[in-house]
Amino acid sequence: MTTFPIITLLIIAVITLGITAVALFLKNIIHCSILLAVSWVGIAAFYLWAGAEFVAFAQVLVYVGAVSMVVLFAVLLTQRKQLDLEKLTGTVGFRELGKLAAAMVATVLVIAIATTPLTGSFDAINEPVITVRDIGIQLRDNHIGALLIVGVLLTVALLGAVVVASAEPKTEE
Amino acid sequence: MTILHLCLIFSALLFSLGLAAALARSSGILVLLGIELMLNAANINFIAFWKFSPNPENGTGAMFAIFSIAVAAAEAAVGLALIIAIYRHQSSIRLQDANTLKG
Incomplete structure (x- = not known):
């Protein structure tokens, strides 16, 4: 009973990490973004495993649906001429330094996590402990201010994105 | 080693992959995707701590x-x-080319 959730978690984690690692070191940006969409699906699977089904739906809608499309549009808009793919991967020194720094951060984090004694009950139950209805009621009752602020933030951010990205008219000169 | 440890290690490794992408790639889009991955790793931590908290029915995480x-x-x-x-x-x-403030 207790080994089954662990195996599921391990499968999800290995697949997600593998896809992400492959995605981030491919040269072709379009392949990268499509593979990253798959790894976001893996993260949504983790949320489903943890019983946070609404967060998983939000992850699929926002990341797999919206952000990956925006990324693909950005790739298409910025690749009009055939790009020199070798130029896009940075100098060798930068690449190696970046990977080294990330590996050091990973080592420190994993050692810190593995040596921390965590107490509490860890019976992994696959039942969703909070339903979509509960989340709706909580959003309406407790977090209504935060919900409105997030709505305003999204509106302002998207308007700002359109203003920044749209071509300005060539009136000067 | 509990299940919570495994969740946290999963999130830490995903964070490091995002960090490697943000530091090692020089295409602006891939740097942004690395930052998104780091944010996702933080979300995984929220969900993991919420799932193993004493009273997850609050739904705060x-x-x-x-x-x-x-x-x-x-x-x-x-x-x-x-x-x-x-x-x-x-x-x-290429982010190395974006080195002037005036366009």
Whole structure:
């Protein structure tokens, strides 16, 4: 009973990490973004495993649906001429330094996590402990201010994105 | 080693992959995708701690993760708009080329 959730978690984690690692070191940006969409699906699977089904739906809608499309549009808009793919991967020194720094951060984090004694009950139950209805009621009752602020933030951010990205008219000169 | 440890290690490794992408790649879009991955790793921590908290029926962690996803979406939209603006000025999304403040 207790080994089954662990195996599921391990499968999800290995697949997600593998896809992400492959995605981030491919040269072709379009392949990268499509593979990253798959790894976001893996993260949504983790949320489903943890019983946070609404967060998983939000992850699929926002990341797999919206952000990956925006990324693909950005790739298409910025690749009009055939790009020199070798130029896009940075100098060798930068690449190696970046990977080294990330590996050091990973080592420190994993050692810190593995040596921390965590107490509490860890019976992994696959039942969703909070339903979509509960989340709706909580959003309406407790977090209504935060919900409105997030709505305003999204509106302002998207308007700002359109203003920044749209071509300005060539009136000067 | 409990299940919570495994969740946290999963999130730490995903964070490190995002960090490697943000530091080692020089295409602006891939740097932004690495930052998105780091945000996702933080969300995984929220969900993991919420799932193994004493009273998960409060739903606080799930609520925090939802708001965090919304803010990350806004950040992605603004970041990609900035990359398109950089491309219009420099005709390149290579971050080493974007070294002037005046376009």
